Amino acid sequence: MESATAVAKLNGAKQITCNYCLARKSCLISTLNTNENSELSSLINHEKPMMKGQRLFLQGDNFQSLYLIRSGCFKSCIVDESGERQVTGFHFSTDILGIDGIDSRKYTCEVEALETSSVCSLDFDCFKDSSLKTNQKVYNRLLCAVSCMMFRESHLMMVLGKMKAEQRLAHFLLDISQRMHDRGESAHEFRLSMARYDIANYLGLAVETVSRLFKRLEEQGLIVANRHRVRLMDMDGLHYVIAGGYLDRRVEKPLPLTAAG
Amino acid sequence: MESATAVAKLNGAKQITCNYCLARKSCLISTLNTNENSELSSLINHEKPMMKGQRLFLQGDNFQSLYLIRSGCFKSCIVDESGERQVTGFHFSTDILGIDGIDSRKYTCEVEALETSSVCSLDFDCFKDSSLKTNQKVYNRLLCAVSCMMFRESHLMMVLGKMKAEQRLAHFLLDISQRMHDRGESAHEFRLSMARYDIANYLGLAVETVSRLFKRLEEQGLIVANRHRVRLMDMDGLHYVIAGGYLDRRVEKPLPLTAAG
DNA sequence: CGACAAATTGACCCAGATCAAGGACGGTGG
DNA sequence: CCACCGTCCTTGATCTGGGTCAATTTGTCG
Missing domain, CATH: 1.10.10.10 (Winged helix-like DNA-binding domain superfamily/Winged helix DNA-binding domain)
Known part of the structure; x- marks a missing residue:
């Protein structure tokens, strides 16, 4: 029930740093974050933990941030007109959530925590500007992450189809x-x-x-x-x-x- | 049978310009290409037409280019160990092919023309460097295209699953x-x-x-x-x-x- | 025109959906 | 700590959508 982007707004949990993050070694931006304390790190918002059942965002919510999973487990699903849900994936630490919203500027699925979990949010527009200007490697890693997800999805089709x-x-x-x-x-x-x-x-x-x-x-x-x-x-x-x-x-x-x- | 990246190498069809391309209005890079004759246009390779049944690339081929469909129709499929195929999508003009290879540097599916078709190829590394340096809008459009594809795929799961x-x-x-x-x-x-x-x-x-x-x-x-x-x-x-x-x-x-x- | 591949149609049957009951857990309150 | 309740999970019995096999029919291309 706890809606969506609300989570992104209660940011007072800034004291958490990336230094001890369990997902650090394969985080989208961590490698850079440790070396040079780049301006990117200021864009990362360490959200406070989410309880089981809480939603990170809902289908149709305005897109603003990408989320990097720090710990825990989430499921994503799409909801049709009649309210029927189809689970489209399960997501663990270091996975990126929200990419589906980049084009339409709306999240096209909803994401729910399956256990106590935590994420970092990343304002996409700021991230984009910043990474394009100063650190293009990061932007590339995003694209790689996406490419990787597409690979996973096409294999899932094999599973479901055959x-x-x-x-x-x-x-x-x-x-x-x-x-x-x-x-x-x-x-x-x-x-x-x-x-x-x-x-x-x-x-x-x-x-x-x-x-x-x-x-x-x-x-x-x-x-x-x-x-x-x-x-x-x-x-x-x-x-x-x-x-x-x-x-x-x-x-x-x-x-x-x-x-x- | 006609393998793969072979197609990318027989580029002598450079006389074709984007100006009369049917897919121009929603092509990944056309809009820029017409306005300013940017350096991007030099990266686009107008491949010669492909016949029905011909493969654009095979699963496992080294990734080098993205392909923009100019005309025609393609199917993509993945092949498992036993040689069984699963069709993962059908693709028409303006669709982008090859994104799945960005991360692993190998194409992870094979793509075959279903009728006489034509594509433009885009050397990814050159494209990336160039677009990051000089025209970031293009790079963004790529990401949007990807986001869009993911949306499509998740809906397909609904179809197959439910x-x-x-x-x-x-x-x-x-x-x-x-x-x-x-x-x-x-x-x-x-x-x-x-x-x-x-x-x-x-x-x-x-x-x-x-x-x-x-x-x-x-x-x-x-x-x-x-x-x-x-x-x-x-x-x-x-x-x-x-x-x-x-x-x-x-x-x-x-x-x-x-x-x- | 002949031959081969693609598509249609029919008959049969089984994997898995659905319906219907329990059983096992986890959370809550006394 | 236990008793209660609701939710999740398991198990059994039955039914059916759609897979499979087989036989035509229709295109298509040399």
């Missing part, structure tokens, strides 16, 4: 795993902050199906899942599932030997 | 219609250069389903379709279908009047 339910979930898990790894966390065990409902919506499946699939992957010995905690036991196996491998293996029930054998 | 087959096709037709309109062509009647197979793949459906759906939409009096030629008869009706409206109306068979009426 894969079966079990493959979709396996892909989803490996994708999260990879992103965790990229952030220096364990690729084998992590927390899934999002609800089953969100995963289902994101993958274009019913919640019940997702639930059954978690069970099935577990029966196949590929993962161990308990609510939000997930451990990947057999990454190769998961890759094999995506490639169309054993679609119905049960680990504990090998086929009984028969006389025919 | 919609039923008939809704997907209706959405697809209206999307093409809108883009034709944006380019100054008829929104009500146009040519679909892509094969049914490509549409099916793009929408995550079977070819047979697409075929049946074209028929169904025709029976409902919403469109008239003959192979590659399509006329939208009832745009509101199509919107209604997307919203979940009449899922099985037959136009020529109204319910017979009964005594109960």
